[in-house]
Every structure is written in C-alpha cells, then in structure tokens.
Amino acid sequence: MSAVVALVDLLAGRRDPAKLARPDWDGIIGVARSEAMLATLAFLLEGAALPPTVAALFADQRMAAKVAQTQALWEAEMARRALAPAGVEFVLLKGAAYAVAGMACAEGRQIGDLDILVLASDIRRAENLLLKAGWEWVKSDPYDDHYYRAHMHELPPLIHKARDRMIDVHHTILPRTHRITPDALALMSDAVRSADGYAVLCPADMAVHCAAHMLADGDLQGGLRNLWDFHTMTRDFVATDPGFWGKLDGRAALHGLRGAVHRAARLSRDLYGARLPQGWDRHDPVDLWFRRRLFARDDWGRVTNPLLEQAFYIRSHWLRMPPAMLARHLWTKWRKGS
Amino acid sequence: MRHETRIAVGPVQFRIGSDWAEPIAALERLYAVYPKDGMRPADATVRLFAARPWRRWLRPSVHIGGDFVVPDALPLPLPMGLLAAEMAMNLQVALGWRRHMLLHASAVARDGRALIMSGESGSGKSTLAALLGEGGDWRLMGDEFTLIDPADGDALAFPRAVSLKNEAIAEVAARVDAARLGPLLAGTPKGDIRHLVPRADAIAAMHEPARPALLLFPRFGGESAVEPMGEGEAFVRLTEASTNYVALGEAGFAALTRLVRETPAFAISYPDSEAGIGLVEHLWAEA
Amino acid sequence: MTDRAYRAARADALRIEPLGELTALFDRRSMQTHLVVSPMPEILETMGDDASNATALARRLAASFDLESEGDAIPVLAERLAELAAMGLVERA
Known part of the structure; x- marks a missing residue:
C-alpha cells in the first residue's frame, strides 16, 4: 500500500483508520510529516480507534499545534499594534487568516511566516512602521533584495529581532512579473472582518488566493496541504452559501485566475472527493501531471520523482517571469549555488 | 530504504x-x-x-x-x-518530541529519585553519569537527554548508548565488560568516540520514572567548588538547555517553574572524575 | 517626550511565578516567557485594568512603594512602560 495514497484516503474519509495494519502507520505518519499535515491528521482522527502509541503521538501533535498556532497569531496581534494606530489597514492571508476565521483547515495547520496584504500605496508606510516596531531586514544579498523590490508581490521578508519571526508584507497576491495581474484593490476593498476584528479576504477571494498560491505561484511544494485548505474551505463555504461556486467563478474571472481555481476544484474532487457542480465537474488530461506531482512521496516521506519536481519548479518560475528574466534569474541563482 | x-x-x-x-x-x-x-x-x-x-x-x-x-x-x-x-x-x-519537556542533561537515579546534570558538552555530565551508572547504587537514566513529564514533574529516562569521548573512553572502558562497548570511532569531527551500552538493569528499568531530587550544573576543570544556584538562574539555564521548552507553551512553563522550585540546584566545578563523583555523592547525601 | 498611556494585559492572560530575585511571566496570548526584575511586576500589578501613563503610575506607585520623588520616577517609568510594550505585556491605550 502506498503511504501517500493511504494518507489522502484518510483525509478524504474513504479509509477506516481502525482497519489499517500497524506497520502502515509508519509511512502514513512519515508522509504526513513531510507534507506538514501530521497535526491536521491528528485532529481529523481525534477519537478514532488507533493503535495506542499512534493515539499518543497524535495527542502530542494536537497540543503542540495549538501552542504553535497561538504563537503565530501573536504575530498578527503585534502587526496590528504596529500598524493600526497609524491607520494602515491590512488583511491577513493564508494560515493566520484561516485561524482567526475559525476555519476547519486551520485545525492543526502550521502557520509559518505571517502574511499580510496592504494597499500598494501604503507599503512604504507599513515598512517604516514595522521597522520602528522591532522588525528588521533579513540579511540578504543585493541581488535578492533588488529582485524582491523590483519584481515580487511583497517586500523582502522582515524578521522581528526579539521574537525571531518573519512577516511578509504583500501588496498583491502574485508577483508583478506574473502573466496574470489579480485585482489587488478589489481584494482589499471586499475584505471581511473576523470575530477578533481582523480583516480577512472574502470567501471567494480566499479560495482564489489559495488556488493561486498553490497552482499559479508555487511549484506544488506542500501541495497536499494547500489542496486540503482549498477543499475544506470551498466545502464549508458552499454549505453556508449555496451560490458560492457561482460567486467563486465570477471572482476567479475578475482576478484572471479561472484556470487555477477550476484546476484546484478538480484536484480536490480527484483527491479528497469534493462534489463539484455542473460547469466545474470536467476532466482535463493535464491534471494527471499535477496528481502525479502531488502523490510523488515514498513511505519514507521522500520525493520520488525529482525530475517531475524540477519540472514544476521551473514551471512556477516560467509563470512568474518573462522568459529573458527567468533565464537571468536562474543563471544568477545557479552561479551562487543556491 | x-x-x-x-x-x-x-x-x-x-x-x-x-x-x-x-x-x-x-x-x-x-x-x-x-x-x-x-x-x-x-x-x-x-x-x-x-x-x-x-x-x-x-x-x-x-x-x-x-x-x-x-x-x-x-x-x-x-x-x-x-x-x-x-x-x-x-x-x-x-x-x-513533544510529550515531555526535553532537557539536554544527563541523569542517574537512586531509590526512585533523580539527579539531573545539565551542561555544555565538555562539562563532563556524560562521563559523570556513565561512571555513576557503573558504580553500584545508581541507575543510569541517560547521558544526553532527560525528559520531564509535564503532568507530574517526574523525570523519565532516555538511556541511549552512552557516547564516550576522548579521555573518557579509557576511563570508563577500564571499568566495564568490553562486550558492552561499541567500536572505537577515531578522529570524528567530535574527536574519538566509543559507545557504551548501559547496564542491563538500567535498560530494563527505562520506563520507571524518578522524582527529581537534585539539579547540578557541572563544569570540568579548576578547583573543586560548589555554588548554590537560585531558582531564577536555574530556570534560565534550563530554558537554554531545553530543545522544546518554547513548543510546549504553558505546560513547559509550569513544569520548569515546578522543577526549579522543588529541586535544590548547584553549580559545581571539579578537577577530575573522582573529585566530581565525591562532590555529587556529598550533595546527594544532603539533598 | 510625550507621556503615553498604556493598558496592561488582562489578569487572566498572565501567569506570574516569582523565582527568587527574578519573576517569570508567562503570557498565554503569545506563549512567551518573560523574565523580569522589580519594578516590572509591581508596575503591571499597579496598572490593573485602567489605562495609565507614567505620571499616573508614579502617583499610584507612590501610594504603596517608597518612591524617592514622584517627579524623578516619571521618565524612568515611561521607559519601563515602553519596554513592557515592546514585550507585548502592555499596549498603547
């Protein structure tokens, strides 16, 4: 049995954890760790019949994930204290947003850097306010710094000198050089408030951003986790708003990301059993390559198809940059040996 | 694989x-x-x-x-x-590891009570623990990590094979059955290394908790000296010696404050192992 | 220098454990441990639920502690408040 298939089956609810043989858990736990989904699985299987040592490990994971999430959300609070008094509005993105909005995918989800979105016109002010509040530039070389400022959709990362945690300040959700230009103003102006008073993207934009991050911007690293975010959020949004798929389609078109959003929906159907409405429930032969990339993990958690991984890495850069610039970028990176 | x-x-x-x-x-x-x-x-x-x-x-x-x-x-x-x-x-x-608070410390136990020794590599904490573990009444709990159960404050053993380094190899090898020694790994980035399998009774008892009774912060070299350590300093030193203190949140905070309040702590320095063991036994008798 | 007003963390947000000469503060909101010395714990305790600046704080501290003179204490307290704010233990009101 392939461990990554078993993991996806468990997440999708297609497999009974009580029926797994004890040695199967090694691979499942190994792959779940590699995909940063071990705590997610631990929450999902809370109360299930598990071998006692697996149940104990999962209890550890749940406890640690709660601590880690509280620590990560403190960064949002500290960003609020730095920015709000000066009137700089910001929207929480990704993990922190899912957590403050109390979404299902937030349970057990790792939150790495704090990602926030500000208006492009506020970005210098945001930068200065954060620097005054104790964040500082991560030491980087001039090429990387120039690359960020000239071409990316965010400031070069800032790290807090006392808390040692990073913040990424975005002014849109795809790099400036990307072939697609989402409507950043619409993202900001249609943001909604969470119960704690934080601004987060409206449901449709949140799903669009999730798909963009996974398929249009990334090389599918952590793809199973990002797809799980997309799957659970669309599932829950539809449950409270039957018209959600239609709104998502419109919003994806507005941001120029219909392709990515539809592919994310099809992949969440193929992997996690999402039920899609008419117009979405199609088949695209290219999806096969994405599925292969998502399933490319062996029972030791290693990527099994390095060539495919490399292809997706180059693809992600191909999408982000015009070809001449891509060549220059890869050349500089290669010369520096990173 | x-x-x-x-x-x-x-x-x-x-x-x-x-x-x-x-x-x-x-x-x-x-x-x-x-x-x-x-x-x-x-x-x-x-x-x-x-x-x-x-x-x-x-x-x-x-x-x-x-x-x-x-x-x-x-x-x-x-x-x-x-x-x-x-x-x-x-x-x-x-x-x-997240189930227990992990201290980068060696430990030995006697009568269900634990002596925990924390220090940088070179402090002699491993050698002291290994030697104590060979000498009769003590059970070796571990030479590298000691686990503290946040639920009740007990110390738990992690008795991996002891990693003897450089001079400690000859010192310990002289006292143990050669069958319990691993191969000599000469000239590693950490110097010469030879592993020692703990005594069979220590391995058999590896799941038995012990109550922390004494905290020592040894330093190898110089005159024999004993310096009582305040709760605050012990707390700071142990947060630095723990690899998962931050990840445990309030459970780690509670376990550590309890540990430093309930356990007498001393910094000790000693010129050789014999003097070190003498200091340890003396402090243990008073603890 | 403006005498800014701050508000302390709610009492249930902090777990305070005196450890000899140090005080260990655990902040449940950030999951951070802060090791502080006097007068930090006293400042937090005195602030209670109200917003206060250094001037108000000096007055209130003088009621329970032996301050040399309220006037001299104010700039020092303002500095301590800014440090507490950097740790996230107080917030600008």
Missing part, C-alpha cells in the same frame, strides 16, 4: 533507514539488548542516505535526514555511520 531497523529508547520508537547495510548492522549490535517491538509504529524516523546514487559506493558519505533536517549538517564517511545514526536520532528527538 534498502536497510532498516527499529530501536526503542525510553518512550521513543525509532525507525532507522539506510542506504548501506553497515550502519544498521552496527546499530543492531549496539542495541541488541534493548527491548524490541517490530510492530510498533515509529515516533521518529531517521534516514541515512547518499546524496547521489553513485556515492553509495564512491567515497561513500552518510547524510543525515528524517522527520527533521538541519540544512547545513555535514555528511560523515561511511565508517562513522554509527555516529551519523546517533546524531540523526538525537536530532529527531531534540526537534520533534
């Missing part, structure tokens, strides 16, 4: 995979007397691998991987595979 084995040390079940047979065979010899449960799923996974396929044979060098990876960890030549395995196992526990 091509070769694999399972080892349980204290509460942690390891799964160790390797591209080569040698490190696995060496581990299995060293851990032969430890209890085995081949069916128990692993808590931590270790991988010993060649960076490129041909490097399995051509100047083979062992890279360390697993659940957690340190990006700049240097590979070791294949004859030092046992050291690579030890380092990889430590790394997984240090970065991944």
